[in-house]
Amino acid sequence: MGNSLPKSPQIAPPHTQNQHQQQEELQQPGGGESEDESGEFTCEICVEPAPKSEKKFRNGDKCHHPFCTDCVAKYIRVEVEDNNSGRVRCPAFGCRHELEPMECAEVVGPALFVRWCDVLCESAIVGMERCYCPNVRCNELIVNECGEMAGKSKCPNCKEMFCFECKRSWHAGFTCEESGEHRDGADVAFGRLVEQNKWRRCPRCRHFVELMEGCPIVRCRCGSSFCYRCEVLVDKPWCRCMTSSLRHCRVWCYRMCILILFLNFALLFWLWGIKKHKRINK
Known part of the structure; x- marks a missing residue:
């Protein structure tokens, strides 16, 4: 018996290999479109x-x-x-x-x-306060991420100011209830002046009042007295917002008194120690 030479493997032409590969891809799930x-x-x-x-x-x-x-x-x-x-x-x-x-x-x-x-x-964003920009050319969705009471806001897209409460363009110097009323250019300019100078309105007659200096309890021309800080009608020469600040002052004064007493006791103890030391030396 003679030894036989091993047969060399048959290599298919390149175009034949490509055809076989395409057929296998078609047969595989997800590899090309199936029949x-x-x-x-x-x-x-x-x-x-x-x-x-x-x-x-x-x-x-x-x-x-x-x-x-x-x-x-x-x-x-x-x-x-x-x-x-x-x-x-x-x-x-x-x-x-x-x-x-x-x-x-x-x-x-x-x-x-x-x-x-x-x-x-x-x-x-269910549960979060949101609104759309009142600008008809923008209509961007805006979300109150802070969770605080939002009033004057600025649209991040068109950069125009609007009111987050009434969902209208910003009404400088006017309330949300008055924002729907028709106003001319003079009213808009006056509202901006009110916002710039921080004028207050009488809670009874709704007239604007400017406080130059003095007590925050002002008297309007209609005869009513109100607090210039919080715009609340008062019948006394003080307001609740003032009492809260006074309460804070009282707490501060109480702490200062305690500190002064502590320093006085420390000073007396130091003087007593000096006198005792002198007696011992004599």
């Missing part, structure tokens, strides 16, 4: 055959179902606009996945996509 996805299918929403040019709806890498794009777009529009829901679940029976807005952007169009994102943002 079922590229063929005809019946939409499970409208129960009508889809055209050959249309592909099945894919929710990214989460799920894909035999839905036509028109039906999916209508389904999302109903959930977002009518039900005001940002978390849209897949319409397939038994599917628990949620639709991804970025994956459905081409299906729903730019207008519905923006509305969908707005609803998602609103649902994410």
Whole structure:
């Protein structure tokens, strides 16, 4: 018996290898379109055959179902606009996945996509005080993240001032109840002057009063007395806001008295020690 030489492996041409690789990718799950996805299918929403040019709806890498794009777009529009829901679940029976807005952007169009994102943002800030910029050219969503009482605010987008309480443009010198009234340019300029000089209004007749100096309890021309600090009617020569400040002064004076007494006792003890030391030396 003679020894036989081993056969050399047969190498296929490069174009043949590429064909085999493409066939293997088509056979692998997720590697290219399968025959079922590229063929005809019946939409499970409208129960009508889809055209050959249309592909099945894919929710990214989460799920894909035999839905036509028109039906999916209508389904999302109903959930977002009518039900005001940002978390849209897949319409397939038994599917628990949620639709991804970025994956459905081409299906729903730019207008519905923006509305969908707005609803998602609103649902994410539930319980927080929010409003939209009253500027018709801006309409930016603004959130009160501090949680404090917000009044005069500035839109971070258009940089215009507005009132967070009444959701209107800033009404300098006027209350929120008066912000809806029609005012000319002179009223607007006067309101800015009031805000600049920090004038106060009489809580009874609503006239503006300016305090140059002196006691904060002022008397209006209507005969009523009010506090220039807190704009509260008073019938005494002081106000509650003044008593609170006086209370703070009393606490401060009490602490100073304790400190002075402690220093006096320390000084007496030091003098007594000096006298005792002199007696011992004598």
